[in-house]
Each structure stands twice: as structure tokens, then as C-alpha cells.
Amino acid sequence: MPAGLVISAPASGVGKTTLTLALARAWRNCGLRVQSFKSGPDYIDPAFHAAATGRASVNIDSWAMDRATIAHLVGRGTDADIVLAEGSMGLFDGVAACGVSGTGATADIAEMLGWPVVLVIDPSGQAQTAAAIAAGLRDYRAGVRLAGVVLNRVASPRHEDLVRRALNDAGIAVFGALPRHAEISLPKRHLGLVQAEEQAEIGKLIDEAARFVSEHVDLDAVLRSAAAWSVQPAANGLNVTPPGQRIALARDAAFSFVYPHMLEAWRAAGAEISTFSPLADEAPDASADVCWLPGGYPELHAGKIAANARFRSGLRAFAETRPVHGECGGYMVLGTALTDADGISHEMTGLLGLETSFAKRRMHLGYRLAALAAPMPGHQVGARLRGHEFHYSTIVAQPDTPLAVVHDATGAVIAETGSWRGHATGTFFHLIAEDR
The missing domain is CATH 3.40.50.300 (P-loop containing nucleotide triphosphate hydrolases)
Incomplete structure (x- = not known):
């Protein structure tokens, strides 16, 4: 024992x-x-x-x-x-x-x-x-x-x-x-x-x-x-729905913030995960049915991301027919522009209208409870998602339709609603679990 x-x-x-x-x-x-x-x-x-x-x-x-x-x-x-x-x-x-x-x-x-x-x-x-x-x-x-x-x-x-x-x-x-x-x-x-x-x-x-x-x-x-100690068996297991059957997951130094239990839950539910590296100018697997861009440190690699034409064009082509979701840093890369800490603006993929900046850093930190106003991969309208937000970027523009009504842990509504356009969705929070 x-x-x-x-x-x-x-x-x-x-x-x-x-x-x-x-x-x-x-x-x-x-x-x-x-x-x-x-x-x-x-x-x-x-x-x-x-x-x-x-x-x-x-x-x-x-x-x-x-x-x-x-x-x-x-x-x-x-x-x-x-x-x-x-x-x-x-x-x-x-x-x-x-x-x-x-x-x-x-x-x-x-x-x-x-x-x-x-x-x-x-x-x-x-x-x-x-x-x-x-x-x-x-x-x-x-x-x-x-x-x-x-x-x-x-x-x-x-x-x-x-x-x-x-x-x-x-x-x-x-x-x-x-x-x-x-x-x-x-x-x-x-x-x-x-x-x-x-x-x-x-x-x-x-x-x-x-x-x-x-x-x-x-x-x-x-x-x-x-x-x-001895743990009691849990009948329900993990409360996580995979976003698709075959998931193209961005994975490198710029896209690395994924909770391990999320990936395990996706695989346990039968999903297949293929990774690709935007920093190596790789496009998502064309055979995947959904693409997921996790958070990380895109602001440290913004120039390279902006210059990697194969990644950007491949992601845009993928999003013409299939869903693409970004969390935090991944959400920023789905936007039109990211301004780094030196005040230099870098063109992102343009799947969403989001513009963010690190030139004037402001910490956003805390738990988030989101009620979806539109579907996102793996979750339908009305789903209540629990997650956590931690970043220093500021929103310059977030013109697309809000993805969710988002509250902090005190119940206060916050401005970081996420957004969606076509097949692209994004949130500033990292998903942890869905309310049962």
C-alpha cells in the first residue's frame, strides 16, 4: 500500500x-x-x-x-x-x-x-x-x-x-x-x-x-x-470530452501548455493525437478532423511564427473545412497581430480578429467558469467549462463574436470572453474540466 x-x-x-x-x-x-x-x-x-x-x-x-x-x-x-x-x-x-x-x-x-x-x-x-x-x-x-x-x-x-x-x-x-x-x-x-x-x-x-x-x-x-492510503475506485473517471477523433496538436517551445490529464483523457476516450511544430514551419496533419493550439510562449517566438509561411497557410487551409481551437497563446496566434515586449507588431494567422500586445504588460490570473454561447471542439452551446487564465498580454481588439460568458471565481463577469469566426474558436483560459 x-x-x-x-x-x-x-x-x-x-x-x-x-x-x-x-x-x-x-x-x-x-x-x-x-x-x-x-x-x-x-x-x-x-x-x-x-x-x-x-x-x-x-x-x-x-x-x-x-x-x-x-x-x-x-x-x-x-x-x-x-x-x-x-x-x-x-x-x-x-x-x-x-x-x-x-x-x-x-x-x-x-x-x-x-x-x-x-x-x-x-x-x-x-x-x-x-x-x-x-x-x-x-x-x-x-x-x-x-x-x-x-x-x-x-x-x-x-x-x-x-x-x-x-x-x-x-x-x-x-x-x-x-x-x-x-x-x-x-x-x-x-x-x-x-x-x-x-x-x-x-x-x-x-x-x-x-x-x-x-x-x-x-x-x-x-x-x-x-x-x-488506498484510493476508492472512481466510477465516472475523467470528465473530459476530446475535441475530435483525430487531433492535430501544436507542440513545441511556443505551444507547450497542456494539462497532462487532458491529453490522457483524450486518448482514453479513443482519440488519436498527431503533433506538429509551428516553429519548425509544419502544418497540421491534413487527415486530422480538428486542430488544437495550446498556450505557451508565442510572444518569445512571434517573429518566427510570422515568418513561417507553410505553417500559416496550412492552418488557414485546415480551418476552411475543420475546427481550429486556440488556448491563451494559441488563441493569440489565431488572431491578426501580436505585439511583443519590444513594441514590434507581428502578423499572426488571421483566422480571428484578435489583436494582443505585450508592450504594456498586465497580469491576468485566476480560475474561470465559462458558459459557451457558441460551440467549440468537444463542447456544445450551454456547456459550463472550468479553466484557469494566466498571461500578461493585453487585448488591443477582440472584434469577433464572443465565444462564452466568462466569470472569475467570485462570479464577476470578465472581458476575456474568447471569440469565434467560421471554424476558428479561441479562449484565454486553459480548459481543466467540464461541469458534469
């Missing part, structure tokens, strides 16, 4: 991903089967998890997914020795209004699955106060159990001793303390970490993190703190 743990923290940027990857690789090196998950809407961390464990990782999300879907997804860990769920933001950070099974907080997953929490605490600029923070998190919600803490970025042995003493007095186990170590920092950009596939040395980086953490953390004590 596997044992489960949640890796969380008081806030973002404390070291959750690094500790998760290090523990996963260290235990894998010891011969254990390790399964990882990511709590919340993050496209990047699951690829790092897979690199560390050798097993695919998926997102589990209490705002967008019901309990049956979450149970189905975590069921892949039943043959593992240890399961690690990496949290997002702080342990209790979610939205104000409850979604399908929670607020999207990591604590929802910990309580739902009965997995204890290992907190990563960064005591920089403090000492005993770190224990007060850990004790507050331990006592905040009765159904969430704290296993212990790992201290990160400890300044000195004296600093560590002060924090350890305070935590021991509070009855909180300290599994280890990590001094500052720049060599295991993961590079970042404006939407989070640089993706795993963009880092040629990712294996060495994870190995170094595992070595470093093994020297400073009691891995056996962490393993003993995990809770044995």
Missing part, C-alpha cells in the same frame, strides 16, 4: 518544487517507486516531476475537479511506494468562493486524501517567528495534519539552532535544514519556471538537488511520516 505526503509552504517561492524533485529523485535512487502530483493549475511542474520520477505527473485541482475526478487521477499512484503532491502558493491559499470540491487550496487536497503536510519554511530575516508561522499553519484547519518541516536557505548554524529550538518547543518535527545553495535554483521567467524540456541539464540539476537534500534532510524520517 502506498504512502502519501503533501509538500507545501507558507507562500510561493520558498522551495517547494526543489524539495519535491529532490525527495522524488533521492527515493527513486534508493529503488522506491515515486508518483508525483501537482495541486492546482500549473502546466510546468508536472514535467519536472516526470523528469525526477520517471512517471507521468498530473494536476489535481479542488476548484475545477470533483472528488471522483481527483480520485481517478490519484489512482495512478496505487502501485507506487510513495506519493508526493506538490502544492501551489501557500498551504491554505485558494479563491474566496468554493468551486466543485474546494477553493483550489493545497489544504483541500491534503484533507481530502488524508495525506500529511511537509512544510518548507524559509526563515530568512527571522528566527523563532518561523516556529510561530509553522504552528499557526498546523492549527489553522482541523482536517489538515502537519508531519513536520524542512528549513530552507538557513543562514548559519546559529540561525538553524535558534529556529530548531523554537520548533521543538512548539512540538513540530524538523526533518532537516538546507543552507543556501545557488547551484540547485531552477531558472524562471514571467509565467513561472522555465520548462523542463528547455533545460538540457535538468537531469544533472535534479541529481544535485537530491544529493544536497540527502545530506541535510532525514529522508527516512520524512518517509515514515507519510500516511498509508
Whole structure:
């Protein structure tokens, strides 16, 4: 029977991903089967998890997914020795209004699955106060159990001793303390970490993190703190409808933000997926019945996309007879123009009238609930779709017919409605699940 743990923290940027990857690789090196998950809407961390464990990782999300879907997804860990769920933001950070099974907080997953929490605490600029923070998190919600803490970025042995003493007095186990170590920092950009596939040395980086953490953390004590669990079979499985039988999926450095559970659900429903690279000037498979352009970083490659005539003409020809859908960055590429951070405008495919700009960046972030006013691949008018939006582009023009009425997690209507024209549709949010 596997044992489960949640890796969380008081806030973002404390070291959750690094500790998760290090523990996963260290235990894998010891011969254990390790399964990882990511709590919340993050496209990047699951690829790092897979690199560390050798097993695919998926997102589990209490705002967008019901309990049956979450149970189905975590069921892949039943043959593992240890399961690690990496949290997002702080342990209790979610939205104000409850979604399908929670607020999207990591604590929802910990309580739902009965997995204890290992907190990563960064005591920089403090000492005993770190224990007060850990004790507050331990006592905040009765159904969430704290296993212990790992201290990160400890300044000195004296600093560590002060924090350890305070935590021991509070009855909180300290599994280890990590001094500052720049060599295991993961590079970042404006939407989070640089993706795993963009880092040629990712294996060495994870190995170094595992070595470093093994020297400073009691891995056996962490393993003993995990809770044995058995998942109940989920009758309904994943609530995801494939957009077509044969899907042409854009997949390269500019189009890489796809939730792993979405692709698995499409294949499980019998769909076939053929990938193509717009950056390599490839057109979608002519035998496909739908084309899907996911998000990513098109703004970093806008000049190349604009110059790739075979991709653009091939996509336009495809859209004359079959549906094409774009999410976020993919939606921007379906538009007429994209202005990059330097203020240079690049011609896009022109299937939609959307014009976007990164010259004046403004963050758009949060869960989205969309009621479709027009059909999109895989979903009919009236369907209620749950997703997440995260980008820094601004809308210069969005002249086409709105695709949906879109609300944020508080119920407020937002301007990013998506749009459609002919066979082309697009949204700024990334689809996670459809309401049953």
C-alpha cells in the first residue's frame, strides 16, 4: 500500500518544487517507486516531476475537479511506494468562493486524501517567528495534519539552532535544514519556471538537488511520516470530452501548455493525437478532423511564427473545412497581430480578429467558469467549462463574436470572453474540466 505526503509552504517561492524533485529523485535512487502530483493549475511542474520520477505527473485541482475526478487521477499512484503532491502558493491559499470540491487550496487536497503536510519554511530575516508561522499553519484547519518541516536557505548554524529550538518547543518535527545553495535554483521567467524540456541539464540539476537534500534532510524520517492510503475506485473517471477523433496538436517551445490529464483523457476516450511544430514551419496533419493550439510562449517566438509561411497557410487551409481551437497563446496566434515586449507588431494567422500586445504588460490570473454561447471542439452551446487564465498580454481588439460568458471565481463577469469566426474558436483560459 502506498504512502502519501503533501509538500507545501507558507507562500510561493520558498522551495517547494526543489524539495519535491529532490525527495522524488533521492527515493527513486534508493529503488522506491515515486508518483508525483501537482495541486492546482500549473502546466510546468508536472514535467519536472516526470523528469525526477520517471512517471507521468498530473494536476489535481479542488476548484475545477470533483472528488471522483481527483480520485481517478490519484489512482495512478496505487502501485507506487510513495506519493508526493506538490502544492501551489501557500498551504491554505485558494479563491474566496468554493468551486466543485474546494477553493483550489493545497489544504483541500491534503484533507481530502488524508495525506500529511511537509512544510518548507524559509526563515530568512527571522528566527523563532518561523516556529510561530509553522504552528499557526498546523492549527489553522482541523482536517489538515502537519508531519513536520524542512528549513530552507538557513543562514548559519546559529540561525538553524535558534529556529530548531523554537520548533521543538512548539512540538513540530524538523526533518532537516538546507543552507543556501545557488547551484540547485531552477531558472524562471514571467509565467513561472522555465520548462523542463528547455533545460538540457535538468537531469544533472535534479541529481544535485537530491544529493544536497540527502545530506541535510532525514529522508527516512520524512518517509515514515507519510500516511498509508488506498484510493476508492472512481466510477465516472475523467470528465473530459476530446475535441475530435483525430487531433492535430501544436507542440513545441511556443505551444507547450497542456494539462497532462487532458491529453490522457483524450486518448482514453479513443482519440488519436498527431503533433506538429509551428516553429519548425509544419502544418497540421491534413487527415486530422480538428486542430488544437495550446498556450505557451508565442510572444518569445512571434517573429518566427510570422515568418513561417507553410505553417500559416496550412492552418488557414485546415480551418476552411475543420475546427481550429486556440488556448491563451494559441488563441493569440489565431488572431491578426501580436505585439511583443519590444513594441514590434507581428502578423499572426488571421483566422480571428484578435489583436494582443505585450508592450504594456498586465497580469491576468485566476480560475474561470465559462458558459459557451457558441460551440467549440468537444463542447456544445450551454456547456459550463472550468479553466484557469494566466498571461500578461493585453487585448488591443477582440472584434469577433464572443465565444462564452466568462466569470472569475467570485462570479464577476470578465472581458476575456474568447471569440469565434467560421471554424476558428479561441479562449484565454486553459480548459481543466467540464461541469458534469
